[in-house]
Amino acid sequence: MTAQTVQQGDLVTVIGLEVHVQLETNTKIFCSCPTEPADEPNENVCPVCLGLPGALPVLNEAAVEAAVKVGKAIDADIPEETRFHRKNYYYPDLPKNFQITQYDEPICADGELEISVEGQRRTVAIERAHLEEDPGSLQHVGGGIDTADYTLVDYNRAGVPLMEIVTAPDFRSPSEVRAFLAELEEVLEYLGVFDAGRDGSLRVDANLSIIPAEETNGDGTIDEEALAAANRTEVKNISSHKGAEKALAYEETRQKNAIQRGRAVEQETRHWDESRGITVSMRSKEEEKDYRYFEEADLPPLRVSGWKEEIAIPELPTARRERFQDEYDLSEEAASKLTSTKQVADFYEDVASEFDPDLAATWVADELLGELNYRDMEITDVEDRLGEVNRLVELVATDEITAKNARETVLRGMLDDGDDPDTIVEREGLGKTGEDEVQQAVVEAIDENPDAVADYHAGEGGAINFLVGQVMQKTGGSADPGDVNQLLRAELEE
Numbered sequence: 115m116t117a118q119t120v121q122q123g124d125l126v127t128v129i130g131l132e133v134h135v136q137l138e139t140n141t142k143i144f145c146s147c148p149t150e151p152a153d154e155p156n157e158n159v160c161p162v163c164l165g166l167p168g169a170l171p172v173l174n175e176a177a178v179e180a181a182v183k184v185g186k187a188i189d190a191d192i193p194e195e196t197r198f199h200r201k202n203y204y205y206p207d208l209p210k211n212f213q214i215t216q217y218d219e220p221i222c223a224d225g226e227l228e229i230s231v232e233g234q235r236r237t238v239a240i241e242r243a244h245l246e247e248d249p250g251s252l253q254h255v256g257g258g259i260d261t262a263d264y265t266l267v268d269y270n271r272a273g274v275p276l277m278e279i280v281t282a283p284d285f286r287s288p289s290e291v292r293a294f295l296a297e298l299e300e301v302l303e304y305l306g307v308f309d310a311g312r313d314g315s316l317r318v319d320a321n322l323s324i325i326p327a328e329e330t331n332g333d334g335t336i337d338e339e340a341l342a343a344a345n346r347t348e349v350k351n352i353s354s355h356k357g358a359e360k361a362l363a364y365e366e367t368r369q370k371n372a373i374q375r376g377r378a379v380e381q382e383t384r385h386w387d388e389s390r391g392i393t394v395s396m397r398s399k400e401e402e403k404d405y406r407y408f409e410e411a412d413l414p415p416l417r418v419s420g421w422k423e424e425i426a427i428p429e430l431p432t433a434r435r436e437r438f439q440d441e442y443d444l445s446e447e448a449a450s451k452l453t454s455t456k457q458v459a460d461f462y463e464d465v466a467s468e469f470d471p472d473l474a475a476t477w478v479a480d481e482l483l484g485e486l487n488y489r490d491m492e493i494t495d496v497e498d499r500l501g502e503v504n505r506l507v508e509l510v511a512t513d514e515i516t517a518k519n520a521r522e523t524v525l526r527g528m529l530d531d532g533d534d535p536d537t538i539v540e541r542e543g544l545g546k547t548g549e550d551e552v553q554q555a556v557v558e559a560i561d562e563n564p565d566a567v568a569d570y571h572a573g574e575g576g577a578i579n580f581l582v583g584q585v586m587q588k589t590g591g592s593a594d595p596g597d598v599n600q601l602l603r604a605e606l607e608e
Contacts (some may be wrong), residue, residue, distance in 0.1 A: 124326065124327055124374075125324050125325070125326065125327060125370055125373065125374075126286065126324070126325050126326070126327050126329075126330055126336075127285075127286055127287060127322065127323075127324060127366050128283050128285075128286070128322070128323045128324070128325060128336060128341065128344070128346075129283065129285035129286070129287075129288075129290075129291055129320055129321065129322050129323075129362060130280075130281055130282060130283035130284070130285070130320070130321045131279075131280070131281045131285070131291065131294070131295075131318060131319070131320055131321075132278055132279070132280050132281075132318070132319040132320075132321075133278070133279040133280075133281075133295070133298065133316065133317075133318050134248075134276055134277075134278050134279075134316070134317045134318070134319070135184075135276065135277045135278075135279060135302060135307075135308055135315070135316055136149075136248060136274055136275065136276055136308070136309075136312060136314065136315045136316070137176075137177050137180040137181070137274075137275040137276065137277055137307050137308065138180070138306070138307055138308055138309050139174055139176040139177050139180065139275050140176070141174060141176075142162075142163055142174065142247070142273035142274055142275065143173070143174045143177045143214075143245065143246075143247050143273055143274070143275035143276070144162055144163070144171030144172060144173065144174065144214065144247060144273055145160050145162035145163050145171070145172070145273055146160070147159060147160050147162075147163055147273060149274050149275075151270075151312070151313070152270045155266070155268040155269075155270065156268060156269050156270060157270060158270045159269050159270065159272070162273065163209075163247075163269065163272045163273035164209050164269060164272070165208075165209035165210030165211075170412050171214060171410075171412055171413060173413060173416065174275060176275075177245060177275035178221070178245070178416065178418065179425055180275070180277070180305075180307040181221050181222065181243070181244075181245050181277055182221070182418060182421075182422045182425045183305045183306075183307055183425060183427050184222065184243055184277060184279075184302070184305065184307065185221065185222035185225065185243060185422075186422075186425070186427050187301050187304075187305055187427055187430055188222070188225030188226060188227050188240050188243065188279075188301075189225055189226055190222035190223055190224060190225030190240065190243060191222070191223050191224050191225075192221060192222055192418065192422050193219065193221075193223070194417065194419040195219070195415050195416065195417050195419075196216060196219045196220060196221045196415070196416045196417075196418075197216065197217075197219045197409060197410070197413075197415050197416065198214055198215065198216055198245075198409075198410040198413045198416070199214075199215060199216060199217035199218075199407045199408060199409055199410055200212040200213070200214060200215075200407065200408055200409075200410050201213045201214075201215045201217070201246075201405045201407055202405055202406045202407075202408075203404070203405055205249070206250075206252065206265070206267050207249040207250035207251060207252050207267055207269075207272070208249045208250070208272075209250070209269060209272060213246060213247060213249065214246060214247050214410055214413070215244065215245075215246035215247070215278075216244035216245055216246065217407045218407075220242040220243065220244035221243070221244055221245055221416070221418070222240075222242065222243035222244065223241070223242045223243075224239075224240075224241070224242075225239075225240035225243065226238060226239055226240055227240060227294065227297060227298060227301070228297075228432060229290075229293045229294050229297045230293065230297075231289070231290050231293050236290075238281055238282070238284045238285070238294055239281065239282035239284055240279060240280065240281055240282070241280045241281065241282055242279075242280045243277055243278065243279045243280070244277070244278055245275065245276070245277060246276050246277075246278060247272070247273045247274070247275070247276060248271050248272065248273065248274040248275070248276040249271070249272055250267050250268055250269040250270070250271055250272040251267075251268050251270075251271045251314065252265050252266070252267055252268075253265065253266040253267075253268060258385075258387050258389065258390070258394075259351075259385050259387070259394070259396070260385070260387075260394050271314065279298070281294070283321070283323075283336070283341060286334070288358065288359040288360075288361075288362035288363045288366065289359060291320065291358050291359060291362055292355045292356065292358055292359040295316075295318065295355045295358055296355050297431070299316065299355070300431045300453075300454070300455070301430055301431060303455055303456060304428055304429075304430055304431055304434075304456045305427060305428065305430075306428075306456075314353065316353065316354075317351075317352065317353050318352040318353070318358050319348055319349065319350050319352070320348070320349045320352060320358065320361070320362055320365075321346045321347070321348050321349075322346060322347055322349065322362060322365050322366065322369065323341065323344040323345065323346040323347075323369075324344070324366070324369045324370055324373055324379065325340055325341070325344045345378070345379045345380065345381040346381060347365060347369070347379065347380070347381070347382055347383070347384050347393075348382075348383045348384065349361050349362065349365055349384050349385075349386055349393055350383060350384070350385055350386065350396070351385050351386045351387075351388070352386050357386065357388055360388075360391065361386040361388075361393060364391065364392060364393060365384070365393050368393065380395075380398075381398070382395055382396070382397065382398050383395075383396045383397050383398070384396060428456070431453050434453045434459055435449045435450060435453045436449075438452060438453060438459075438462075442466060442471035442472075442475070443471065443472075444471065444472075444475055448475050448479050451479040451483065452475060452478060452479050455493065457492075457493045457494055457497065458478070458483070458493045461478060461493050461497065461500065461503075462474060462475065462478045462479070464500055464504075465477065465478055465500070465503060465504060465507060468504055468507075468508075469504075469507050469508070469511055470511070473507060473510070473511060474507065477503070477506070477507050477510075478503075481521050481525060482496075482503065482525070485525055485526060485529055486529070489529060489530075491529070496529075499528070502528060502534050502535055505534070505535045505536065506520055506524055506525060506528070506535045509524070509535060509539065513594075514539075515539060515544045515592070516544075516591070516592065516593070516594050516595070518591065518595065519542075519544045519591055519592065523538065523542055523544060524538045524539060524544070527542075543590065543592070544591075544592055552585070552589060552593045552597065552598065552601065553601060555585045555588040555589050555593070556585055556598065556601045556602055556605055557605065558588060559581050559584040559585045559588065559602070560581065560602070560605060560606065562584070563580070563581060563584060566580050566581050566584075567581075567606065570606055571606070578599065578602060578603065581602050582595055582598050582599055582602060585598045585602065586598065
């Protein structure tokens with residue numbers, strides 16, 4: 115991470131991440147089994163992903179293409195040649211007793227990702243990103259990992275393409291980790307290689323150490339010797355941005371408390387129990403030599419040098435945010451909302467191509483996204499209704515209905531009942547009232563409410579709001595509140 119000042123204190127938190135991302139492909143990385151969720155356990159399996167004797171792996175080209183896209187997005191080095199290795203360990207979800215992965219020749223190395231933390235842009239170093247196969251999934255029955263009656267194994271996930279993204283120990287707080295994961299997920303979704311809605315699509319192993327503050331340099335960096343001397347714990351079973359922040363905040367507090375009480379921090383692997391909000395010890399932490407890496411003899415070296423330049427990537431979130439601010443003159447906050455996903459950004463640009471960019475931003479970022487969020491819906495749920503949203507914005511832009519009615523009646527009716535804007539406007543009689551009718555309603559409201567008129571002349575600000583409400587009631591909400599306010603003030607000052 116770019117240099118930053120470390121706050122004075124007795125202890126400093128140091129965090130590095132291993133982020134496991136499932137790549138969106140139709141089939142698994144070394145066989146033709148589908149990656150789509152299955153109805154039953156152990157349904158999408160074959161001799162290859164079950165590790166049966168004699169079954170040979172064949173590399174999935176789409177997984178390699180997705181990995182190259184990730185490498186380009188994080189500005190990583192993609193070497194001329196890369197290799198696969200066997201990582202040997204026994205665990206029930208690993209049917210071969212080894213995992214096909216990459217070791218000292220990963221497909222991506224020395225990358226970086228820029229993030230925003232408390233309004234400041236920082237760069238996180240990414241040491242490597244490599245391809246591997248996902249293990250199966252364990253289902254603990256009757257409790258958590260340490261209390262279950264028994265555990266079942268589902269191999270449907272075994273062999274799904276996985277990319278492990280390993281950061282430098284650049285994080286100094288759990289909140290920075292959350293910001294990084296949010297930015298990384300945005301980038302992966304923009305690339306079209308990742309589906310955040312798929313169960314288990316992003317899993318995080320986090321290594322956390324606590325070191326004395328005096329071992330940090332003046333610019334906040336930490337020497338390799340100090341890092342090597344610190345015992346660290348690896349926290350597993352983290353599956354969300356929020357979960358990462360909570361798990362690491364707990365682990366940070368646990369370790370600091372132990373150190374402050376004079377107890378040593380064990381170097382171990384711990385499990386994040388989300389239901390209880392604690393980490394629990396699983397086993398002593400393995401070292402690299404424990405995995406006995408050796409080259410995968412059943413797969414030849416992977417060469418992408420003549421192919422990688424042909425693989426294009428789209429405009430990424432940071433670049434698109436900056437362009438939205440420049441091209442559409444949007445605020446940083448609005449641009450961030452409108453680029454939160456590629457689908458939202460595309461939807462906004464479609465609306466902005468027809469209407470004023472500020473008006474389009476208001477209706478997409480504030481009104482539409484707000485109503486969708488309230489209903490636990492996504493922009494993808496209304497992608498096929500772009501024409502209807504455009505028509506709604508047009509009704510407001512041409513002053514045919516009030517913004518209040520458009521928001522509270524038409525938009526909500528569109529989302530709740532599936533009706534189109536014109537049908538709702540006609541059914542509810544929302545066409546704007548003519549000037550003569552509004553003026554008549556203004557006069558009637560003043561005549562019928564002498565106390566409010568007196569309060570207005572006495573300088574009570576709330577009186578005008580009361581009278582506006584009376585006029586809106588008389589016009590069935592079809593008058594423009596701003597126009598009503600001006601007409602009332604003009605009438606009251608005569």
